[in-house]
Amino acid sequence: MARLEVDSLTKSYGGVRALSETSFEVHAGEVFGFVGSNGSGKTTTMRILLGVLEPDSGEVRWEGSPLDREVRRRIGYMPEERGLYPRMKVGDQLAYLARLYGLDTAAARDAVEQWTARLGLSERVGDEVQKLSLGNQQRVQLAAALMHAPDILVLDEPFSGLDPVAVELMSQVLREEAARGVPVLFSSHQLDLVERLCDRVGIIKNGRMVASGTLDQLRRTEHPQWIIDGPSSAGWLNGVDGVQVLETDGARTTVEVRRAGAEQQVLQAAMAAGPVREFAPARPSLTDLYRDVVSTDDGQEGEQ
Known part of the structure; x- marks a missing residue:
């Protein structure tokens, strides 16, 4: 072609x-x-x-x-x-x-x-x-x-x-x-x-x-991110290893999973703490991806 x-x-x-x-x-x-x-x-x-x-x-x-x-x-x-x-x-x-x-x-x-x-x-x-x-x-x-x-x-x-x-x-x-x-x-x-x-x-x-x-x-990353819309109580992720909380907005939490299979433990912990309305992989926009790629200043930019 x-x-x-x-x-x-x-x-x-x-x-x-x-x-x-x-x-x-x-x-x-x-x-x-x-x-x-x-x-x-x-x-x-x-x-x-x-x-x-x-x-x-x-x-x-x-x-x-x-x-x-x-x-x-x-x-x-x-x-x-x-x-x-x-x-x-x-x-x-x-x-x-x-x-x-x-x-x-x-x-x-x-x-x-x-x-x-x-x-x-x-x-x-x-x-x-x-x-x-x-x-x-x-x-x-x-x-x-x-x-x-x-x-x-x-x-x-x-x-x-x-x-x-x-x-x-x-x-x-x-x-x-x-x-x-x-x-x-x-x-x-x-x-x-x-x-x-x-x-x-x-x-x-x-x-x-x-x-x-x-x-x-x-969008593929070594450490996928997940969005949980569920329990609003603090600390429901305590005890789940290999997970980092990136953002919390009321009942909506975004986490980064750094260990294979840990997302299932996240879901189980969320369900144990209260009703879960959403559990889905995060899909960053191109703006988010662009910001992540260019955020590190590693030198003077060339002329266009």
Whole structure:
């Protein structure tokens, strides 16, 4: 199956290491969320994908071969900073960009009609970009990335500045592109959105990929956590070895189990102390996982 491979990318700016042996894959038909703090290396990685920057070492491959100019022409890219001509009309600009990607006049006109309709911009085709709201400018930027039916989509903070309706529309479009077999890579600080939309997630910190996988894979820990909604009396866990109480909120207690099988003793102790309304494994959100991964400050972050 076709896939985009980022293999051991390293990049320095002077004495600052922006990327260090960064590796991950985005499979065909997959939405991959690329998250990290400002300066963690996300944009540097994307610029290397596009050929704007050269890595000091490492390689990017598509279908097993290094990315060349021809493959990069088939990438749809949406930058964080809007790269549009502010005084140019929306339709003219999109047609112009489509022609740069190799579409003839008729195909470019059809693509403009298709994507302005899909993204709710049909009534804005004759407007100058600078007269649009920031959200509509973001839609135009996405349309520009899709004009040539790309084989790969790379989007840097595509949801920035969008209202909830536009966020839902853009989410639908990205899922439709993935269903078409396109690998979709996007960065975002909106972790709740990443959690809802993505098949897999990569967390980058200080230029290193520190976690990557599905949310279920990222949630796996050596010491699982359990939530008990039951006895409110203090001390009901006394005598249960291998268990640490992480949080107590009234009758709701979260514990970390450090010994195999101890969760059953926790349940028995809770039932002995009173009625149990809930006993379930804790499922941390992506925000919780991200906070845990990046909480330790182990050095100066590289430039983005």
